[in-house]
Amino acid sequence: MDLTGKVAVVTGAGRGLGLAYVTALAAAGAAVVVNDVDEQAAAAAVKTVTEAGGRAVAEAGPVGTAEVADRLVARAVDEFGRLDVLVTNAGILRDRVLWKMSDEDFDDVIRVHLRGTFTCARAAAVRMREQGEGGTIVLVASPAGQRGNFGQTNYAAAKAGIAAMARTWSMELGRAGITVNAIVPVAATAMTETIPAFAPYIEAWKNGAPLPDWIRHDEGFGTPEDCAAVVPFLASEAARDVTGQCIGIGGDRLALWSHPQEVAADFAAGGWTPEAIAERWAQGAGREPQTVGIAPPKPPQDAEAAR
Numbered sequence: 001m002d003l004t005g006k007v008a009v010v011t012g013a014g015r016g017l018g019l020a021y022v023t024a025l026a027a028a029g030a031a032v033v034v035n036d037v038d039e040q041a042a043a044a045a046v047k048t049v050t051e052a053g054g055r056a057v058a059e060a061g062p063v064g065t066a067e068v069a070d071r072l073v074a075r076a077v078d079e080f081g082r083l084d085v086l087v088t089n090a091g092i093l094r095d096r097v098l099w100k101m102s103d104e105d106f107d108d109v110i111r112v113h114l115r116g117t118f119t120c121a122r123a124a125a126v127r128m129r130e131q132g133e134g135g136t137i138v139l140v141a142s143p144a145g146q147r148g149n150f151g152q153t154n155y156a157a158a159k160a161g162i163a164a165m166a167r168t169w170s171m172e173l174g175r176a177g178i179t180v181n182a183i184v185p186v187a188a189t190a191m192t193e194t195i196p197a198f199a200p201y202i203e204a205w206k207n208g209a210p211l212p213d214w215i216r217h218d219e220g221f222g223t224p225e226d227c228a229a230v231v232p233f234l235a236s237e238a239a240r241d242v243t244g245q246c247i248g249i250g251g252d253r254l255a256l257w258s259h260p261q262e263v264a265a266d267f268a269a270g271g272w273t274p275e276a277i278a279e280r281w282a283q284g285a286g287r288e289p290q291t292v293g294i295a296p297p298k299p300p301q302d303a304e305a306a307r
Contacts, residue, residue, distance in 0.1 A: 001028045001232040001233060001235070001236040001238070002028065002029055002236075003025065003028040003029045003030040003085075003232060003235055003236065004029035004030075005029070006029070006030045006031070006084040006085060006235060007030065007031045007032075007033075007076050007080040007081070007082050007083050007084050007085070008025045008030045008031070008032045008033070008076075008083075008084065008085035008086070008087065008235065009032070009033040009035065009072050009073065009075075009076050009083065009085070009086050009087070009120070009124065010022050010025070010032060010033070010034060010035065010086075010087040010089055011035040011036075011063050011072070011087065011088050011089050011090035011116065011120060012035065012036060012037075012063070012089040012090030012091055013032075013034045013035055013036055013042065013045055013087075013089060014034070014036030014037075014038050014040075014041025014042045014044065014045050015036075015041055015045075015190075016187075016189040016190060016191075016224050017089055017140070017185055017187060017189055017224045017227060017228075018036070018045075018087075018089040018090070019045050019048070019224070020223075020224035020225050020227060020228040021087050021089060021228055021231045022034055022045055022049060022056065023048065023049065023052075023225075023228065024225075024228035024229060024231055024232050025085065025087075025231060025232055025235065026049045026052070026054030026055065026056060027052070027054065027232075028232040028235075028236075030084075030085065030232075030235065031054075031055040031056065031079070031080045032049065032054070032055070032056040032057075033056070033057055033058075033059050033072060033075050033076045033079070033080075034046050034049075034056050034057070034058050034059070035058075035059050035060070035061065035063065035072055035090065036058075036060060036090075037060065037061065037062045037063075037090070038060070039058070039060035042058035042059070042060050043058050045058070046058045055080070057075065057079050059071065059072055059075045062090075062112070063088075063090045063112060063116030063119065063120055064111040064112055064115050064116045064119065065119060066119050066122075066123070068119070069116075069119035069120040069122065069123040069124075070123050072120065072123070073123045073124055073126075073127050077127065082131060083124060083127045083128060083131070083135070084128070084133075084135050084136065084235070085135065085136045085137075085138070085235045086120060086121060086124040086135075086136070086137045086138065087138045087140070087231060088116065088117040088120050088121060088137075088138070088139050088140055088162075089140045090112055090113075090116050091109075091112055091113050091140070091155075091191070092108060092109060092112050092113075093109070093152075093155060093191055093194065094106075094108055094109050094154060094155075095151045095152055095155070095194065096151060096153075097150070097151050098153055101153055101154065105154060106153065106154045108154075109154035109155055109158055110154060110157070110158050113155070113158035113159065113162065114157075114158040114161045114162065117139055117162050117165060118165065121137055121139070121165070121169065121180075124137060125137070125169070125173055125176075125178065128173075128176065128178050129173075129176045129178070132176075133177070134176065134177025134178055134179075134240075135176075135177070135178045135179075136178070136179050136234055136235045136239075137169065137173070137178060137179070137180045137181075138181060138182075138183060138231055138234050138235070139162050139163075139165060139166050139180070139181070139182040139183070140162070140182070140183055140185065141159050141160075141162050141163045141166070141182040141183065141184045141246055142155070142156075142159040142184060142185075143184060143186060143248075143294050144156040144159055144294065145157075145158070145159025145160040145161075145162065145163055145184075146159075146160070146163065146184065146246070146257055147292060147293055147294050148292045148293055148294075149293060149294050150293065162182055163182045163246050163257075165180075165182075166180050166181055166182035166244060166245075166246065167244050167259065170243040170244030171244070174243065177240075179234065179239065179240065179242060179243040180243055180244065181234055181242060181243060181244065181245045181246070181247060182245070182246045182247070183227070183230055183231070183234075183246075183247050183248075183249060184246055184247065184248040184249070184255075184257055185224075185227035185248075185249055185250055186219070186220050186221050186222075186227070186248070186249070186250030186251070187221070187222055187223055187224045187226060187227050187250055188201070188202040188205050188206075188211065188221070188222070188223055188224070189224060195294075197296035197297055198221065198297065201215055201221075201297070205223070211223070211251070212299075214299065214300050215251065215297055215299075216251030216252045216253075217251065217252045217253070218297075218298070218300075219250075219251065219297045219298075220248065220249075220250040220251045220252070220253030220255065221250050221251050221297070222250050222251030222252070226249070226250060226251055226252075227249045227250055229249070230247055230249045230254070234247075245257075246259070263288055263290065264284070264285050264286070264287055264288050265284075265285055266280055266284030266285040268280075
């Protein structure tokens with residue numbers, strides 16, 4: 001993928017998945033504005049890019065406000081003359097079960113993930129439409145937003161909203177030649193290591209052990225770098241017809257998530273009564289109840305194969 005001449009903004013890009021996206025975009029030839037709330041992390045990411053021969057500048061700040069979003073777009077234009085790609089990766093966790101979650105826990109996550117995605121995408125869309133040459137907006141969703149996850153009311157709600165934004169904005173921005181997709185990465189990061197089922201494998205990986213082949217293949221769980229390839233692809237001419245999609249990537253797996261849709265239906269002439277629903281639910285519309293939650297990894301029974 002040759003992205004020479006293109007300019008990207010990546011939020012939450014000082015480490016983890018964001019840094020992997022920055023590195024992949026720069027390696028493909030794009031100039032990148034690296035955003036992170038941690039100024040030192042953003043500067044370190046820029047150093048990584050420039051030492052490899054790429055072009056990047058840092059613009060620190062917490063996403064969520066229109067002021068920060070406008071500043072990120074302005075920095076791209078001031079430094080590199082334009083904006084072609086936005087990746088909204090910034091995020092935080094404030095995990096609590098519903099009855100223990102505070103207003104602040106909820107609001108903080110919604111502000112960074114959902115409002116941060118909205119304000120940054122709005123600012124980018126304004127600039128891209130003014131340029132009149134199309135563009136690429138890549139939102140970052142999560143399996144938690146697709147399936148729900150215990151203890152993540154705020155995070156799952158925000159990520160579900162981000163997937164809905166991708167579908168909506170792909171329609172609104174299509175005439176301007178701007179594609180909008182959500183990616184659903186699954187990788188060993190500071191966020192996923194808080195999930196008990198994945199924690200032992202991430203800890204071993206951090207200590208130098210490779211992730212097992214089965215977890216890369218069967219679970220689609222890998223390193224941040226494994227998830228990065230989809231971003232240059234979506235920013236390239238090869239993906240001009242790809243929009244409004246939720247694309248999963250992780251380990252050895254690339255996948256397409258479905259949009260919410262009816263899976264079963266039943267009909268009653270003249271409408272339904274509560275009693276009729278109760279009588280026919282199990283054999284009618286409710287005959288295939290949907291599962292919820294992110295399934296824990298299932299190591300192979302063969303201990304040798306699990307290595």
